[in-house]
Amino acid sequence: MPESIGECAKPQRRSIGARRNPATEAAILDAAGDLLREKGVHGLTMEAVARRAQAGKATLYKWWPSCGALLIAVYERSKGAHQHSDRGNLIDTIAEFYRFVFAFWQTPEGQVFRLIIAEAQSDKDVAEALEGYRLERLAALSEAVGWAQARGELREGVEPDVLADTIMAAAWLRLLTDRLTTDPHRLARDVVSGWIVEKQ
Amino acid sequence: MPESIGECAKPQRRSIGARRNPATEAAILDAAGDLLREKGVHGLTMEAVARRAQAGKATLYKWWPSCGALLIAVYERSKGAHQHSDRGNLIDTIAEFYRFVFAFWQTPEGQVFRLIIAEAQSDKDVAEALEGYRLERLAALSEAVGWAQARGELREGVEPDVLADTIMAAAWLRLLTDRLTTDPHRLARDVVSGWIVEKQ
Amino acid sequence: MPESIGECAKPQRRSIGARRNPATEAAILDAAGDLLREKGVHGLTMEAVARRAQAGKATLYKWWPSCGALLIAVYERSKGAHQHSDRGNLIDTIAEFYRFVFAFWQTPEGQVFRLIIAEAQSDKDVAEALEGYRLERLAALSEAVGWAQARGELREGVEPDVLADTIMAAAWLRLLTDRLTTDPHRLARDVVSGWIVEKQ
Amino acid sequence: MPESIGECAKPQRRSIGARRNPATEAAILDAAGDLLREKGVHGLTMEAVARRAQAGKATLYKWWPSCGALLIAVYERSKGAHQHSDRGNLIDTIAEFYRFVFAFWQTPEGQVFRLIIAEAQSDKDVAEALEGYRLERLAALSEAVGWAQARGELREGVEPDVLADTIMAAAWLRLLTDRLTTDPHRLARDVVSGWIVEKQ
DNA sequence: GACTAACCGAGACGGTACGTCTGGTCTTAAG
DNA sequence: CTTAAGACCAGACGTACCGTCTCGGTTAGTC
Secondary structure: OOOOOOOOOOOOOOOOOOOOOHHHHHHHHHHHHHHHHHHOHHHOOHHHHHHHHOOOHHHHHHHOOOHHHHHHHHHHHHOOOOOOOOOOOHHHHHHHHHHHHHHHHOOHHHHHHHHHHHHHOOOHHHHHHHHHHHHHHHHHHHHHHHHHHHOOOEOOOOOHHHHHHHHHHHHHHHHHOOOOOOOHHHHHHHHHHHHEOOOO | OOOOOOOOOOOOOOOOOOOOOHHHHHHHHHHHHHHHHHHOHHHOOHHHHHHHHOOOHHHHHHHOOOHHHHHHHHHHHHOOOOOOOOOOOHHHHHHHHHHHHHHHHOOHHHHHHHHHHHHHOOOHHHHHHHHHHHHHHHHHHHHHHHHHHHOOOEOOOOOHHHHHHHHHHHHHHHHHOOOOOOOHHHHHHHHHHHHEOOOO | OOOOOOOOOOOOOOOOOOOOOHHHHHHHHHHHHHHHHHHOHHHOOHHHHHHHOOOOHHHHHHHOOOHHHHHHHHHHHHOOOOOOOOOOOHHHHHHHHHHHHHHHHOOHHHHHHHHHHHHHOOOHHHHHHHHHHHHHHHHHHHHHHHHHHHOOOEOOOOOHHHHHHHHHHHHHHHHHOOOOOOOHHHHHHHHHHHHEOOOO | OOOOOOOOOOOOOOOOOOOOOHHHHHHHHHHHHHHHHHHOHHHOOHHHHHHHHOOOHHHHHHHOOOHHHHHHHHHHHHOOOOOOOOOOOHHHHHHHHHHHHHHHHOOHHHHHHHHHHHHHOOOHHHHHHHHHHHHHHHHHHHHHHHHHHHOOOEOOOOOHHHHHHHHHHHHHHHHHOOOOOOOHHHHHHHHHHHHEOOOO
């Protein structure tokens, strides 16, 4: 029920010829983001995005064949990849990581991530994109753990990527079970302290 | 206007009076489970369940107000709660746990669980049910970890429920990222070994 | 799931043995009438009547097998059959008749009549009941026309029942085309004056 | 998710661009007419029409927002407006009119008219459409009566449109009370003869 | 006094239609 | 070839009502 379309006397975007229109892409991603923020996942429908972005549905389907593809595109635009910084010891470094991602995941933009994980459970394409992103982040996290190892902080035999996996798993579990208010430093200690050498 | 239903000689379930018919419930959950197995999540629609179960849609909505509610009910019917058994040391105990859940999660029935986690990200009711289930399983896992603690296996200061949380997180991450083929024993060692006392 | 039945200390009508309960009948017809008045025809559903009258649906269907049957029953309870009175000449007599029925048909109770005519177009039982009622009223109207004939007011060859049919047709047409505000006396003259002898 | 529609090799109507498809309209009205003929009013549901016409329900609701609108559209397609012809005297002219409409109203197409009158009693839109149609036909009938008046056939003071109203009322009453087998000529005489000058 | 028979409120049941929504496909018309 | 627009078929959504059924309890009349 398009209540009244009287107000939209907008000089709409036309085609710019035989090539993709960046203004259209921006408008679509903006619309998708807004809808997600305002109405949640169930508000993010191809129909609604097309309407809000004043775009044709065919255009949408051409560039983002599924709803999950849109989801990923929206997330990629806003994802703030954490730049790990060495705090001198592993626990503080990981605590800082947790602090950052928990804060981000609590913003509307960050909330999209949990929806992507959800979507990935039944959409192969999204799963693939998610896996790529996960491995990328895992590598960065591994690197940060590597710093501690280089410092001789880790117990013998501990592999950075294995530990990184555990660190990441703890974060994901908090996200998926609505426990992002967990104290980051305490969580870092609970997850990591077993793997570092005894302080004399 | 079903004026004449003469042609349908089906011995269908009728009402058994002003109270719930268990046969109907069973038929509906059967149908829901079958649909999940055959067509995946997107095949699990209220419409299809009603059709397959030869049940009225009103009946469905009365007892399972949402698709998520059905999902939970289906899972609850089939969930094989792991009975933790003490294998003498924590790593073997946890390895056994991983072996069991990974195996179960790979069955069609178990696959429902990842869908529930997905659904929980946008359905408050499902989230609540899931959280209840998680806490229940966490308690059982905690208890198993407690056995090791009682044996003096754990390092000082390690709390069983905190460790259990980490153990569970690792399992969930494997489920959600399609890595259920991970070697259970190796994973158990990777997650747990930091928390047990050095063997002399 | 009657979460809390505390508030309903209802001294409801129970069975009074193996015979029809007049209180129930009254409650049902009251409810039906109220619903008609409040929500119009589309508000008159068996379901709603049963709910409002605190009656079982089976009870309803037992005594009034269809919605049309209820409609008729409601009308029969309230129908004010016009008692024709001779005003000394035919036009005034008919004008008085028109005045009465137009006034009645404009009341909520009277509005039911047009619904009955409507229902009769597709419900044989209602059609039958309506026809019976029409013939009864036609006879009464015929009698009134007969009074004028006895007075020598009618032109030669005019049969009272034929004229009565025409008089009634004019009234129905006004009812069905929402023209009940027509001036009764003028209408009476327009319909009848051709059939009475010239006044010298 | 119509995964595979291989078995239905039906060359269905697709969109013909951003404008109404006449083939679709025709298919829908055909389907509606057929359903009316085959199953009566209660068979004419939006659901069934969409199914039979192989049309989407949204398409139906877009162009015919209600069941009554469909009813009117079906009637308008088939209505045979009587072309009044002067038979030399009023009674024969009206008898011919009655003969024509009674015959038409007895055909399946014509039966729709009584359903429209019924529907009009509770659907404002249908009522409006019906009133427009009535006035149009009344004007045509009035004109025919006017021919007689021009010939000096009518008694002094008789207004053609008032008489036409009475003539029409008699026809409607026959339609609504299932008396379309009335002898047209006799009815014409019974309704009209009072209004024409005595033949010397 | 026990028993039968019908009545009554309640409400679950299998269905069907409603009117709305979204998904994808397609065509047009403009650039 | 791209764009906005939007018509089209399909079908799921959740609600409401249909008419049938069983329940558990009532009361009147019969044995």
